[in-house]
Amino acid sequence: MFSKACEYGIRASTYIALQSHEGKRASLKDIARETDSPVAFTAKILQQLSKNKIIDSVQGAAGGFEIVKSKINHIKLSEIVYAIDGDNVYMGCGLGLEKCNANKPCPVHDKFVAIRDDLRDMLENTTLYEMTSGLEVGLTYLKR
Amino acid sequence: MFSKACEYGIRASTYIALQSHEGKRASLKDIARETDSPVAFTAKILQQLSKNKIIDSVQGAAGGFEIVKSKINHIKLSEIVYAIDGDNVYMGCGLGLEKCNANKPCPVHDKFVAIRDDLRDMLENTTLYEMTSGLEVGLTYLKR
DNA sequence: TCAAAATAGGACAATTTTGTCCTATTTAAT
């Protein structure tokens, strides 16, 4: 569904949101540990998210990554997915034809678009805040 | 969503079904041309589908690939996807945790499972026959 | 000022996926 990079990116963003909500800055090491992700690879992804203004990075000792509190409620999964995986999730054809196109649809077009739209809706309606709410009370997990 | 191999596999199977329905056997060359897929790579995928009893292959001159007419109506997309991509579509976690697990769910579990189940339903309820019906009348396409 | 701790970023390596090429085998037609 999503690339590994995107999966790591969502998990990392969620953890950063969780920490930021408590006023804590998250270090790369912590993020990688708490999301069970490879450290250096995660670093690259965080750079990408930072360039896309989804997270903020602070260099230097006591630096790390954070998300402005007021944004946690507004950042949607769709933004993260788009920043890392691009628009394939939203525009791709289920059978791999060059872009989905209703004017020359593949045989699964109608059924596929319905599912893809549900997925888009889901991503556009799920905020980082929503992602963190179950974590705090031990209802959901970012690693096992 | 699906791997390239799987996309090619679905397109190839659909074309073979279309030809078999008219009593014609499809050659690798024709299949690759009519689905705009790389010939040798498609050959490997057809072998896989053949081993999984989804299509039949006939060696020798005038050989090719075909699907028993009575099966066209019964072969579901889910079987093709499973034969090529395995069970990741059905069991995978949206955030990449080792297998989806409702007892230790990731933060998108509930929403993701709903979409994944819709996708599964779609694949399990779409037959090759249904895939071909629009092709014959020029309503849908296997390439552009 | 200096050392330590952290991110930034370039270069590289490993793995997986995608794709090609060549030879063997099978079958039909001559």
Next chain:
DNA sequence: ATTAAATAGGACAAAATTGTCCTATTTTGA
């Protein structure tokens, strides 16, 4: 029988994705 046309399958190559390593830079705090 021989040849031609087709799939089977192994070995290999290319490309994309995933992951590592090292150095530079930034910042804090002693």
